[in-house]
Amino acid sequence: MERKNFLKNGLAALGVAFIVPLANSCKKETEVTDTTGGEGSTVTTPGTCSTTPSETEGPFPTKIPSSLVNSDIRSDRTGVPFTIKITINNKNNSCAALAGAIVDIWHCDKDGYYSEYGGTGMQSANFTSVHFLRGRQTTDASGLVSFTSIFPGWYSGRAPHIHVHIYNATGSSLSVTQIAFPTDVCDTVYTTAYGKGKQDTSNSNDNVFSDSLASELATVTGSVAAGYVLTHVITVNA
Numbered sequence: 001m002e003r004k005n006f007l008k009n010g011l012a013a014l015g016v017a018f019i020v021p022l023a024n025s026c027k028k029e030t031e032v033t034d035t036t037g038g039e040g041s042t043v044t045t046p047g048t049c050s051t052t053p054s055e056t057e058g059p060f061p062t063k064i065p066s067s068l069v070n071s072d073i074r075s076d077r078t079g080v081p082f083t084i085k086i087t088i089n090n091k092n093n094s095c096a097a098l099a100g101a102i103v104d105i106w107h108c109d110k111d112g113y114y115s116e117y118g119g120t121g122m123q124s125a126n127f128t129s130v131h132f133l134r135g136r137q138t139t140d141a142s143g144l145v146s147f148t149s150i151f152p153g154w155y156s157g158r159a160p161h162i163h164v165h166i167y168n169a170t171g172s173s174l175s176v177t178q179i180a181f182p183t184d185v186c187d188t189v190y191t192t193a194y195g196k197g198k199q200d201t202s203n204s205n206d207n208v209f210s211d212s213l214a215s216e217l218a219t220v221t222g223s224v225a226a227g228y229v230l231t232h233v234i235t236v237n238a
Contacts, residue, residue: 049095052234053212055178058163059122060114062134065104065165072148075132079110079150080193081227086179088143088166090238097143098238101174102167105147106134110194112155138169151189151228154199159206160186166236174236180209180217185228193224 062068084105090098108114115133119126133152137145154160162179180203190196203209209216222228 047094049089049091049235050215051091051237052175052177052215054176055208055216057165057176060106060117061163061165062104062106062131063116065134065136068104068131068134069136071135071137071146073105073133073135074148074150075115075130077109077132077150079153080189080224082149082151083227083229084147084149084162085229085231086145086164087231087233088139088145089233089235091235092237095235097139097141098236099139099141099143100169101139101143101236101238102136102169102171103139103145104134104136104165104167105162107149107152107162108155109133110150110153110196112153151193153194153196154186154190154201156200159201159203159209160199161206161208162230164234166234168238174238175234177234178208178216179230179232180206180213181230182217182220185220189224189228 086103086105088098088101088103089095106114109132113123113125113127115127115130117123118128133149135147137147139145152160152162160181164175164177164179165173166175166177167173183199183203187198190198203213203217218230218232220228220230
């Protein structure tokens, strides 16, 4: 079954894949206005910010995120070193940093595969018993969480991305969203380090990012040799 038909058939929670498109399975759920912090986005001053758009979890959400409290999420996955720094702000508190928020992230490996899924038409490689590239951290007093990972790969039908699910300190969901990457950085990684060639779906043509890229595009600095650092701000209503 192709990824693009998966959600159409109401089976989005069941499978994974890499070669065929995932266009419809990662469509937007909610249309909201822009947010802060990413390259190309409008930088807001304290007290003035917009809530980050909500996006789909996709068909590959972490199954038991509370069991994956760790900052180094690489496991056995190899790739270009990637440090992920996400700051959570609270629009309902004059856009101040939100301490004590629980942040889950997950993304694919350099070959486009997700852990916890597979062995089906959605993904032939079976990774159902492993949990690489998934993790949970709690924001500090500055609203910051950091993860050590590898630069994600891409799969057909989607621009490269990271999934994020944010909860308050009591475990109530505040936001599910996604993070996009600058195209020039992706091109460098994929053509020089991963040998895979450039992504087949641009940010502007992606079903998730096409109408909200300014608020979901992260800043990424560094190099293939030294590794990259992603910084991004997500604003929630807490």
